[in-house]
Amino acid sequence: MGEAGRELPGLARRLVRATTADEAAAWLKELNDRHGRHDDHLKERTVAKQNPMHARGRKWWRTHERLRRAYFRLVRPNRAGVLFAFRDPAVLKGGGPLPSTTNQLEGGVNAVAKRALDHHRGSSEEHMRRCREWAVYMLAERPGPMALVTPEHWRTRKGKPAGNDGPMPGTMTAVQEPTDGVDAYESGFGIRKGWAGRST
Template identity: 30%
Template sequence: CRYEHAGAWIALMKRIAEPRMVVSDGGTGFAKALKKVWPIAKHQRCIFHVFCQIKRYTTSKPNTLAGVELYCLAKDLLKIKEKQEAETWVTRFTEWIKKYQEFLREMTVDEHGNKRPTHERLLKAERSLLKLIKENTLFTYLDKEFINDFIAPSTNNRIEGGINSRLREMLRNHRGLSIERRIKAVYWWCYMHSPEPLSLSEIIKTMPTDRSIAAIYQRMNDKSRLEKSLSLWGDAIVWSDLHKMDKSFTEWD
């Protein structure tokens, strides 16, 4: 989501009863919102999104042996069904780190003369997996408290494929709508596909108006433009850029 942040997640999550476990794709600000609004709920990172993230770093055809083995480890994440298999996977990943630690330490001098890791993308993949393991969010779905009661999901494919993809398809089929009408179309789709939709007369009463939708969009658009216009360190105007200085100058006789 373009405006995805902790505040937006908090506003959404406050309207929903706290679940026992929540599966997320690791969106910006979600972990912070989770601790504040649903402090008891367990967190599971979507295994499929984890796999896709590692695949982006290694590609599907890695050109190093370390990349090939890490990509295979990522694919194996999708097959884990038991706690013992998860522990075995973590052991294999630990052995991968030990095996290639010297390889991953290699440095390269770039065109500006600066040193940087030669295998930077593999290092990013390694760090992302280590972070999930330390947070205990990689195999939450295998916890005993869930296995004994119900089959906990390891991915959020149900909502991605069953709802989000349908919404994207609906918007593709109605290209050319204004932003207000696109938002309203999403509202209507969600209303009509809810388990117990209201009557049309009630939906019309609760449906946001074009004016209210436009106001929300304008407010978010103004905020985005303001954030983009703020100067970062080194971006601000320097006095000397607009004034010529020459300390060696002496007045004419």
């Protein structure tokens, strides 16, 4: 890995500690200095003759591809202007400081939406979308689900009776099939082998 690889994780950890514009500028300077020191190292190439086992049809490849990829994962967001978006005055609009990571979003919002989808496996894609929207809506500060109910929802509708809700016809096992495009595989239903703790 070398010195270049050892420096990068520490630099990445210091990224979230940059809470002011001056600290962000200092961090970017450190990133550029690091690149200047290790540029030749990152540009090294390996040709297929040197390592034919890893050629996979290529004539050459970057020797330190993973290290280059990690470096450019820090450079590209900065070039796009989103690396320090949490410090951007246009984003803050006079408000308080924003968190520098999305950890609160991942644990507070995304986890709830994923759990709701997990509890409704087998639903159609439209139903899953509505389920996710509802889960996120209920995380609002003051959700008002009854405000979404209109008088039309309370009216009884005269129409055809509900169809047969039994198993899907034409299936060999007469088991209800999941909706198209939904992976309803349950890992515990496969064929099991072994002794399962029984003694001989």
